[in-house]
Amino acid sequence: MLEQSLPGSKPLTRITILQGQARVSAGPRVEFSTVLGSCVATCFYDPEVELGGMNHFLLAEPPHGHSPAAVDEHYGVYLMEVLINEMLAYGAAKHRLRAHLYGGANMRAGMAQIGTMNAEFARRFLQQERIPLLREDLGGTSARRVEFRPAHGQVRCRTVANTLVTEIGPTPRKPDASGDVELF
Numbered sequence: 001m002l003e004q005s006l007p008g009s010k011p012l013t014r015i016t017i018l019q020g021q022a023r024v025s026a027g028p029r030v031e032f033s034t035v036l037g038s039c040v041a042t043c044f045y046d047p048e049v050e051l052g053g054m055n056h057f058l059l060a061e062p063p064h065g066h067s068p069a070a071v072d073e074h075y076g077v078y079l080m081e082v083l084i085n086e087m088l089a090y091g092a093a094k095h096r097l098r099a100h101l102y103g104g105a106n107m108r109a110g111m112a113q114i115g116t117m118n119a120e121f122a123r124r125f126l127q128q129e130r131i132p133l134l135r136e137d138l139g140g141t142s143a144r145r146v147e148f149r150p151a152h153g154q155v156r157c158r159t160v161a162n163t164l165v166t167e168i169g170p171t172p173r174k175p176d177a178s179g180d181v182e183l184f
Contacts, residue, residue: 017041017056020073022083024053024090025150032148035160036103038115040076040122040138041146043100044083044131045153046092052150053087055079059114060121076121084129097131100155102146104138115139 010029017023017034025032032054034041045052057076073079088094104119119138126133135155137144143160 017054019056019058020079022053022055022079022086024051024083024086026051026090028151030150032150033146035143035145037105037107037143038103038118040101040103040115040118042076042080042083042122043102043146043148043150043153043155044087044092045098045100045150046087046096047098047153048093048096049091050151051087051090051092052148052153053083054146054148054150055083057118060118076118076125080122080125094129094131098153099126099131099133100148101126101133101136101138102144102155102157105140105142105144107141107143109141 013027013030015023015025015030015032017032019039023032026049028050032043034054034056036056039056039058041054041056043052043054055076057079058074060075061077062075073082084094084097087097101119101122104115104122106113106115116139122138123133123136137157140159145158145160147156148154
């Protein structure tokens with residue numbers, strides 16, 4: 001899709017944040033975006049240096065017994081630290097960080113409440129790190145689209161309409177008409 005902009009203005013650069021990613025920017029024309037179901041996205045912003053970042057994690061923490069030497073970027077416990085450290089490397093100060101949390105839906109009834117566990121982890125992490133939570137849109141059963149302008153700390157979160165998803169299994173193979181039998 002062609003980005004429309006006013007004459008003389010620079011176009012907006014949109015960057016999609018996928019599962020397991022964390023990105024930081026101070027660009028005034030940068031927008032991070034992501035789509036979330038049970039995953040959670042954290043948006044951090046330091047207003048003094050006009051720097052922000054977003055992560056997108058699939059699960060809160062590794063299961064008990066998971067090898068501590070193995071780092072998995074899909075876990076919130078890892079991506080929260082990555083995002084904070086990257087922001088600090090670019091001039092942010094931890095005591096100035098402000099946070100927004102989005103996602104954490106429980107998309108399928110009868111399944112594990114992964115969204116709830118992700119949301120609880122994210123809130124607990126911010127509380128332990130003493131980072132103020134300015135806004136959240138967590139829980140429910142609907143997916144969300146989040147757009148974040150990191151240099152200004154502006155966020156737009158929209159609910160994505162639920163649609164029926166039909167799972168289709170593998171197509172059954174028709175038996176070979178030649179009548180040959182293959183033994184294993």
